[in-house]
Amino acid sequence: MKKPELLAPAGNLEKLKTAINFGADAVYLGGSKLNLRAFADNFEDNELEEGIEYAHKRGKKVFVTVNVFPHNEDLVGMEDYLKKLYELGSDAILVSDPGIIMTAKEVVPNLELHLSTQANNVNWKSAMFWHNQGVKRIVLARELSLKEINEIRCHLPESCEIEAFVHGAMCMSYSGRCVLSNYMTGRDANRGQCAQPCRYKYYLMEEKRQGEYFPVFEDDRGAYILNSKDLCMIDHIPELVKSGINSLKIEGRMKSSYYVATVVKAYRRAIDAYFENPDSYKFKKVWLDDLMKASHRVYYTGFYFGDPGKQVYETSSYIRNYDIVGIVKDYDSLEERAVIEQRNKVFNEDEVEVLRPKGDGFCIRLYDMRNEKGEKIESAPVAQMIFTAKVSNKMEKGDMLLKAKSDK
Structure with a gap:
């Protein structure tokens, strides 16, 4: 083989x-x-x-x-x-x-x-x-x-x-050859412009009862029949x-x-x-x-x-359990400090999981977060801002930092 x-x-x-x-x-x-x-x-x-x-x-x-x-x-x-x-x-x-x-x-x-x-x-x-x-x-x-x-x-x-x-x-x-998008929105799926109308929520309407919409029930979460x-x-x-x-x-x-x-x-x-x-x-x-x-x-x-x-799924929503919160750009082994580019909001002392090309993921905690001026910060809220954090584990350039979804 x-x-x-x-x-x-x-x-x-x-x-x-x-x-x-x-x-x-x-x-x-x-x-x-x-x-x-x-x-x-x-x-x-x-x-x-x-x-x-x-x-x-x-x-x-x-x-x-x-x-x-x-x-x-x-x-x-x-x-x-x-x-x-x-x-x-x-x-x-x-x-x-x-x-x-x-x-x-x-x-x-x-x-x-x-x-x-x-x-x-x-x-x-x-x-x-x-x-x-x-x-x-x-x-x-x-x-x-x-x-x-x-x-x-x-x-x-x-x-x-x-x-x-x-x-x-x-x-x-x-095999993706669809005309729904072109018909409903004017965006031709077969020319790269699909509006994904298959993800919309639909109802039925009987011909002689204009304005009366009847849901196509799959369950109580909706009717995503396509x-x-x-x-x-x-x-x-x-x-x-x-x-x-x-x-x-x-x-x-x-x-x-x-x-x-x-x-x-x-x-x-x-x-x-x-x-x-x-x-x-x-x-x-x-x-x-x-x-x-x-x-x-x-x-x-x-x-x-x-x-x-x-094949049919009862909702159009994605399941998103984790967010990427940062990508490691550099690591100072002597200071045990990582330089990170923010991708989603992350807080000081947050626990994050490290994703890298080889090996299993592992968890670390971000301490003493600082902005580019060296000032202490409690969070990194700005898209793609550069910040540093103290991390005891050795980081590698390109490591992705993931955080489980929460209300924080």
Whole structure:
């Protein structure tokens, strides 16, 4: 068995570096045009160049999403954009539209092509069709079971890779091809502008009773009849590997650096543990415990085990048990003092948990907090302010400090 690639989202340059530092083998991101997360920070050319250089120096790869369904006006400047992605050193582009694929083959024939999940590939013959068009990797539709994925893998040559989502938000529409947002808000989901109307709360209204709204009751918390749970396959690594998936993909280009760090680390540890000794592999609950700390909706296993009926979730709210309150920028061992960049409000003498790329998390307490002038402070309330705190444990640059939610 070959160890699968762990592929992580990178909504901006900081998240790219976080994903790689915490164990991702590759990242996928959006450039300045033609990607399905128009409201993410995305990457300008200079940032993309820096991100690719950072990844390549560490033996990692960068894939760029060019996976919109373009209208005529979206095609203007596409050739130059594809050439720029190639010149900057992108390892592959994710594509879903035949016109973009044709253009890429004409102007950047040596740039690797990955077929986006937006193309709804659910069988091996379709996969072979795209592979014969020059596509190296097929990102499978999320509506497939492990049994179906294994069958697809058995029919494909080794030269055709397959990739599948294993963690993150799910879409109620088939592989994300939705028109609700465009119809209701004028924001086209298939051009990167989804307003997520599936997360809205809905009522029924009978045709002849105008103004009388009838809730579609699921329970007393509301009627979120289109709202899906989050995918989580952390405790099914052996099944994923045995199905022949080449790349395990994490969703979340709009999520925080903390989310990226937590999820990447958990899957990295699980995958590595399995390949250290597949015969004696045991799932560790701490991996799931860590995933529960990051912002998420109720977890489930999607379509992998043929049980899509459990997809609907009764609320649109995220579960947020922890906040990231700071990132360590430096540590003075002699003074036992950490320099911290604030991310959420934190108080003097707060207990926080340390998240770093290697090893289990551990708790510390922040004492004698001071601002940049050296003045004592009781809290760090200002976004991204720099402060110091006395910490007996040795801190490392890049350590994330997490705090359990409270009313304080």
